[in-house]
Amino acid sequence: MRGELHYDAVVIGAGTAGLVAGARLAEAGARVCVLAKGVGSTHLAPGTIDVLGHAPERVSSPGGALEEFAAAHPDHPYAALGAEIVNDSLQWFLERVADGPLAGYRYVGSLERNHVLPTAIGALRPSALVPETMAAGDAQSGSDRVCVVGSRSLRDFHPALCAANLSHAGIAARAVDIEIEVDRADENALGLARRFDDPDWRKGFAARLALKLQADERVGLPAVLGARDPHGVLADLERRLGRRVFEIPTLPPSVPGMRLFEILRSALRRAGGRLVLGAEVVGHDRSSSRVNAVATHAGGRDVHYAAPWFVLAAGGFASGAIELDSSWATHERVLGLPLRGVPDQTEPRFVAEYLAEQPMSRVGVAVDAELRAEGVENVLVAGAALPGAVSWREGSGEGIALASGSHAAKLVLAQAGARTGAAA
Amino acid sequence: MATLTTDVLVIGGGATGAGVAWDAALRGLDVVLVDRGDLAEGTSGRFHGLLHSGGRYAVKDPRAAEECIAENRILRRVAADGIEDTGGFFVTTPWDDPAYADRFAAGCAATGVDCEEIDRAVALKEEPRLNPDVSRVFRVPDASIDVWKTVWALARGAQQRGARVLPYHAAVAIHRDGDRVTGARLRGSRSGEELDVEAGVTVNASGAWAHFIAEMAGIEGVRVLPGRGIMIAMNHRLVNTCVNRCQMPTDGDIIVPIRTVCVIGTTDVHTDDPDDHTVIQSEVDAMLDDGEKLVPGFRQARALRVWTGVRPLFEDAKADSTETRDVTRAHALLDHEQRDGVQGFVTITGGKLTTFRLMAEETVDAVCRHLGEQRACTTSTEPLPGSEEHATYHLGERLERKEQHLSDHQLICECEMVPRWKLEQTMRRRATTNLDDIRRLLRLGMGPCQGGFCIYRATGILHGLDGLTAEQADETLRRFLQERWKGVWPVLYGDQLRQARLDDWIFQGVLGVEHLPA
Numbered sequence: 001m002r003g004e005l006h007y008d009a010v011v012i013g014a015g016t017a018g019l020v021a022g023a024r025l026a027e028a029g030a031r032v033c034v035l036a037k038g039v040g041s042t043h044l045a046p047g048t049i050d051v052l053g054h055a056p057e058r059v060s061s062p063g064g065a066l067e068e069f070a071a072a073h074p075d076h077p078y079a080a081l082g083a084e085i086v087n088d089s090l091q092w093f094l095e096r097v098a099d100g101p102l103a104g105y106r107y108v109g110s111l112e113r114n115h116v117l118p119t120a121i122g123a124l125r126p127s128a129l130v131p132e133t134m135a136a137g138d139a140q141s142g143s144d145r146v147c148v149v150g151s152r153s154l155r156d157f158h159p160a161l162c163a164a165n166l167s168h169a170g171i172a173a174r175a176v177d178i179e180i181e182v183d184r185a186d187e188n189a190l191g192l193a194r195r196f197d198d199p200d201w202r203k204g205f206a207a208r209l210a211l212k213l214q215a216d217e218r219v220g221l222p223a224v225l226g227a228r229d230p231h232g233v234l235a236d237l238e239r240r241l242g243r244r245v246f247e248i249p250t251l252p253p254s255v256p257g258m259r260l261f262e263i264l265r266s267a268l269r270r271a272g273g274r275l276v277l278g279a280e281v282v283g284h285d286r287s288s289s290r291v292n293a294v295a296t297h298a299g300g301r302d303v304h305y306a307a308p309w310f311v312l313a314a315g316g317f318a319s320g321a322i323e324l325d326s327s328w329a330t331h332e333r334v335l336g337l338p339l340r341g342v343p344d345q346t347e348p349r350f351v352a353e354y355l356a357e358q359p360m361s362r363v364g365v366a367v368d369a370e371l372r373a374e375g376v377e378n379v380l381v382a383g384a385a386l387p388g389a390v391s392w393r394e395g396s397g398e399g400i401a402l403a404s405g406s407h408a409a410k411l412v413l414a415q416a417g418a419r420t421g422a423a424a
Numbered sequence: 425m426a427t428l429t430t431d432v433l434v435i436g437g438g439a440t441g442a443g444v445a446w447d448a449a450l451r452g453l454d455v456v457l458v459d460r461g462d463l464a465e466g467t468s469g470r471f472h473g474l475l476h477s478g479g480r481y482a483v484k485d486p487r488a489a490e491e492c493i494a495e496n497r498i499l500r501r502v503a504a505d506g507i508e509d510t511g512g513f514f515v516t517t518p519w520d521d522p523a524y525a526d527r528f529a530a531g532c533a534a535t536g537v538d539c540e541e542i543d544r545a546v547a548l549k550e551e552p553r554l555n556p557d558v559s560r561v562f563r564v565p566d567a568s569i570d571v572w573k574t575v576w577a578l579a580r581g582a583q584q585r586g587a588r589v590l591p592y593h594a595a596v597a598i599h600r601d602g603d604r605v606t607g608a609r610l611r612g613s614r615s616g617e618e619l620d621v622e623a624g625v626t627v628n629a630s631g632a633w634a635h636f637i638a639e640m641a642g643i644e645g646v647r648v649l650p651g652r653g654i655m656i657a658m659n660h661r662l663v664n665t666c667v668n669r670c671q672m673p674t675d676g677d678i679i680v681p682i683r684t685v686c687v688i689g690t691t692d693v694h695t696d697d698p699d700d701h702t703v704i705q706s707e708v709d710a711m712l713d714d715g716e717k718l719v720p721g722f723r724q725a726r727a728l729r730v731w732t733g734v735r736p737l738f739e740d741a742k743a744d745s746t747e748t749r750d751v752t753r754a755h756a757l758l759d760h761e762q763r764d765g766v767q768g769f770v771t772i773t774g775g776k777l778t779t780f781r782l783m784a785e786e787t788v789d790a791v792c793r794h795l796g797e798q799r800a801c802t803t804s805t806e807p808l809p810g811s812e813e814h815a816t817y818h819l820g821e822r823l824e825r826k827e828q829h830l831s832d833h834q835l836i837c838e839c840e841m842v843p844r845w846k847l848e849q850t851m852r853r854r855a856t857t858n859l860d861d862i863r864r865l866l867r868l869g870m871g872p873c874q875g876g877f878c879i880y881r882a883t884g885i886l887h888g889l890d891g892l893t894a895e896q897a898d899e900t901l902r903r904f905l906q907e908r909w910k911g912v913w914p915v916l917y918g919d920q921l922r923q924a925r926l927d928d929w930i931f932q933g934v935l936g937v938e939h940l941p942a
Contacts, residue, residue, distance in 0.1 A: 041929070044926065044929055044930075044934075045929065045933060045934070046933075046934055054939075058939075119934065119935045119936045120880070120934070120935055121880060121883075121884075121898075121901075121935045121936070121937065121940065122894070122940070122941075123935060123936035123937065123938075123939045123940045123941070124936065124939060124941075125936050125939070153834075155834050155835075155836060155844065155881050156877075156880075156881065157884075158880070158881070158883070158884020158885070158887065158888065160884070160887060160888050161883065161884045161887040161888070161894070161897055164887065164893070164894035164897065164942075165894045165897075165898065165940060165941055165942060167894070168894040168895070168941040168942045169941035170941075183831070184830075184831050185830075185831055185832050185833050185834040185835070186834060186835050186838075249934055250934070251877060251880060251881075251930060251934070252930070252934075254934075316925070317921050317922060317925045318922055318925035318926055318929065319922070320919070320922050323918065323921075324916075324917045324918070324921050325723075325917055325918060326712055326723040326724075326727075326917045326918060327723075328917065349913075349916070350913035350914075350916060351913075352909070352910065352913065353906070353909075354905050354906050354908075354909035355902075355905075355906075355932075355937070355938045358913075360921075391933075392928055392929050392932045392933035393932055393938070397933070
């Protein structure tokens with residue numbers, strides 16, 4: 001067929017789950033291609049690795065709570081995955097960060113204990129692994145007070161509100177506003193991060209900020225401490241200010257999330273995997289129980305990607321991979337797979353209280369116990385496409401993505417190995 | 425307890441009440457205008473935004489048509505700032521009785537509604553998304569009107585002439601001295617404090633709630649049958665002309681382009697409670713189907729939010745014959761001196777937004793009779809604040825103003841192009857901690873992202889500006905999110921659900937608002 005490419009595995013989706021699956025397949029020697037309409041949730045999320053934050057009370061030890069949580073939620077991805085693969089995937093991730101493109105940048109933490117980090121509005125978010133640039137924000141760490149620093153120039157971060165809520169939660173905090181010259185009034189976090197990458201600019205900023213700080217204070221800044229060299233930016237600021245400094249994630253675009261994307265993309269590429277962005281899957285070739293190829297339409301031409309294995313990691317409603325149409329029917333739009341967790345037509349889809357759990361929240365692609373798409377033997381499902389989780393409420397998104405991406409890779413490799421073995 | 429003394433107390437801050445306040449203030453009367461909530465928060469703020477040409481009533485209710493076209497021409501001059509001259513089409517779709525079109529044209533001719541039949545091809549060229557299967561198209565001078573802007577202009581105009589405007593002040597008692605109403609007791613819903621107003625005449629302009637106020641005054645037989653209708657705002661202007669079905673008035677028969685969105689309406693279901701805002705699923709579905717008939721592909725567009733409004737349909741239980749019960753969409757002015765022998769009290773209810781000025785004029789005429797002094801009405805010639813140049817609103821207005829300052833003015837709400845200085849100015853002027861009050865003035869959070877990005881920003885700015893406590897700021901944010909959700913979830917599908925999920929990520933995933941300490 002014209003324009004048909006052959007791979008050992010094709011991954012659909014370039015969020016955390018898809019990139020992890022692709023990288024791990026490639027590292028094991030598979031010829032793998034990751035196809036995606038665009039970047040995934042990394043650019044929106046805080047860039048932390050949340051495994052289990054709320055169940056529904058705040059979880060202090062995600063590792064310790066995982067087993068009980070899975071038992072209580074048999075339809076949750078964690079019930080199928082188990083704690084071991086979660087732990088394994090976190091270790092894998094820490095190694096990739098260490099070998100990654102951002103020199104010196106690392107994540108800290110473990111499954112033993114959640115960090116408790118301030119959000120931009122001053123609520124507290126539990127998270128298992130956090131970038132080193134956020135670690136000093138942990139509400140459980142140290143007795144020094146918090147000085148939340150922002151600028152009127154950055155509309156996406158409001159230090160006084162953040163500090164007021166932190167104080168209300170019993171964390172001594174105050175706010176400082178510092179003038180930052182910007183080129184555009186609508187500068188966002190990424191624009192500021194590029195400034196922080198500039199050593200001369202940073203020097204001036206630190207000198208001005210130092211005048212406003214008090215003794216025994218750590219400094220919380222919006223998450224803008226460098227897009228290229230966050231490790232260097234953090235070390236430099238801490239040295240110049242003589243105190244701990246940390247980032248507080250705020251509105252998208254998420255700079256720490258972009259770093260996370262770069263780390264995972266680099267892992268995929270270094271292992272020889274291919275990433276094609278702007279390649280929305282628009283069709284597929286399927287025989288009764290197998291998907292044989294998927295088609296993309298990009299750059300004015302159709303390309304078919306054939307493979308014995310596919311990993312569907314295209315996300316849920318947020319990405320558009322799962323759709324609820326105006327006749328209230330739900331569809332999986334990439335491969336047309338059946339869904340699970342859709343409320344019955346007579347049941348409410350949503351409830352009137354915004355902060356309550358919404359009935360539509362747990363919809364995902366129907367899978368078997370091995371997270372294989374129901375009715376298709378060669379499609380594995382990973383990440384937010386999986387049913388049964390409300391990751392933004394649970395604080396479980398990256399844990400599920402890492403573990404299910406790793407799981408999918410392992411299953412493909414095991415099956416492929418078994419087949420090769422059988423053939424040999 | 426504080427006491428205010430005034431010539432006229434107006435209860436109800438919708439278009440009618442604000443119109444009465446403006447009219448009375450122009451006639452040199454001292455006015456106090458009160459509403460239990462914000463101005464134009466009730467029926468006035470809950471409609472589709474159509475300034476009628478009269479075409480809709482040309483066949484069914486010729487008198488209403490005549491009133492509409494007369495008021496349409498007046499308001500285009502005196503309230504130009506809130507009006508966009510969209511023009512209107514009446515189109516015969518395959519689902520409409522083809523015979524109605526000729527009756528429509530004749531009705532317009534008889535009532536003086538400007539109406540011109542135009543070629544289908546011309547109509548389709550102007551409105552490419554219009555159903556190509558329409559058989560006939562008539563052009564009429566429909567327009568869209570921004571009610572919040574207009575009502576606040578009325579209130580500001582009245583204030584400039586000495587009127588006192590008190591939103592969030594509910595009437596809790598009407599004072600009677602024998603056969604005379606002498607004023608009312610108010611309770612401030614924000615302050616919790618009560619105050620008395622002594623008034624020469626009290627005007628009950630509470631629309632669909634008129635019977636409650638009348639009962640408080642000891643007046644019997646004022647019955648308002650609230651008729652609830654739903655409206656759905658779509659995320660962009662599928663049409664730039666008001667498009668009406670050319671048939672007898674029915675459900676889902678109009679799409680109104682207003683500001684950055686277009687609104688389809690409406691239904692009419694009787695309800696006992698004017699505060700009942702239940703959205704019924706089958707009505708949503710029917711409305712989307714109706715949209716599809718006017719604009720094929722309507723269901724593929726994003727539905728932003730749905731709301732309901734209650735029309736006050738007046739029925740006078742004191743009417744002589746029960747067989748000719750007077751349930752009407754026309755407005756009803758009840759002079760309680762004539763009707764009940766009670767002086768100093770007038771009720772105005774029923775009617776439609778387009779004729780609010782006329783209703784106010786008739787009401788203040790009655791007020792003047794009670795006060796025993798005739799003063800001439802000037803609202804048909806006196807422009808509202810902001811409309812002195814008689815220039816109607818055009819869609820590119822905000823962008824045009826903004827364009828010169830793209831790099832030096834921070835935009836807080838990108839969807840509706842609200843700059844920071846404007847937000848801060850409005851927050852100071854309104855002195856409110858309720859972001860919904862700000863929304864009605866600036867359309868903050870009313871665009872496609874439904875506040876996903878701007879509400880955290882606005883909360884932070886409000887907190888800094890007013891020195892709010894953490895509790896107040898958090899409550900402000902949560903209340904806005906809840907209010908927003910009320911209108912969002914019944915029409916949540918397609919790309920708007922994607923947007924909502926992104927907003928969930930922002931508010932719950934990134935900010936953690938459900939775990940705020942305060």
